[in-house]
Amino acid sequence: MSASSPTDWYRSWGKRLFDLALAGPLLLLTLPWLLSTMLLLVVTNHGQVLFRQRRPGRYGILFTLYKLQTMTDARDAQGQLLPDAARLSRLGRWLRATSLDELPQLWNVLRGDLSLVGPRPLLPQYLPLYSATQARRHEVLPGITGWAQVNGRNAISWQQKFDYDVWYVDRVSLGLDLRILGLTCWKVLRAQGITSAGQATTTAFTGNPPTQVPPSV
Template sequence: MTLVLFPRGVPVVKRILDLILTIPALVLLSPLMAFLALLIWATQGRPILFRQQRPGYRGQVFTLYKFTTMRDLRTPDGSLLPDAERLTPLGRFLRSTSLDELPELYNVLRGEMSLVGPRPLLVKYLPLYSAEQRRRHDVLPGITGWAQINGRNALRWADKFRLDVWYVDHWSLWLDCKILAVTLWKVLIREGINEPGQATAQEFNGEN
């Protein structure tokens, strides 16, 4: 594991806050994460971890880790079935409680993500962004963010990007603390997990 103590583009006080919260969280949550890994293995099989390339600071690609919530079910021609058909009951629970995000704490520890920032999306979206939307990559991506506490997957893409850019322009340590506190409340009430009428969020196609 490569750990970057102070990643490029991250204010020192923000990184210190990340480490102060992340290191104890990893220690305290390790038993829970081990239990969830065993539960996933017993009910869904392997892989236990979902790994995917995502763009981070300035679009630099890194490997994001989450708990697996879907089975690899495909049509006869090899295409993946819709998310709603691949999402398992355990996976639905993990998503609704945000427990599937816990392995991302390792991404934060490594300096690839922050606790707070725009969510890291898909690499294939990079050429679809407008110049303004691309500014969301001027900071490290986060486990939670301004868009997540203001609607999460229930928002339209244009609104998510507008909120992401607002965060880039208005970042402060106080704002990060506020987002973390509100996130805990949002997780408890399970608000904005899915886009209305969708098992997960619809893909971004470059439109507003």
């Protein structure tokens, strides 16, 4: 029987211990700031404080993701939601630029829904649109930050994001997670990659282009 590698140990249970060791103290440390910000959101967002949305986790199993509410529910005369850019409040824009709207996800980490590092949890409607390779991003817990986030975040294409996600899945390790967390802090301080070109956040994933079949001879 071959001995387990350090990577196997970390994948099996070391990563979970790492998450708990960091997420608990971080949540306690930021709690006063979180509560103060939530009070501001009560005023600026007309009582809307927490954003809750069902997202697919490991193996595609749905869980409830928590974030600070950065958008209002402003609608046009026909009752349709306004574009993202029009619904982002000034406070919400700042929270997104600093990624502080993600802090409630530390609770998701403590619950075991998320890891600190992993592919970002996307929308449930994307699940049937993935290729077999892209779907491998669900072989690990999703994360608050990830390899795609420190390599462009919303400023890169969907295919690039998925390539980075699968690259991470194949190389999970403590060293890589520490590297990603360090790069995340640097990226957040510089507010890089928050949006896609011409978008307030990012465009929706609509699936993969059809495979081009060469004409028969």
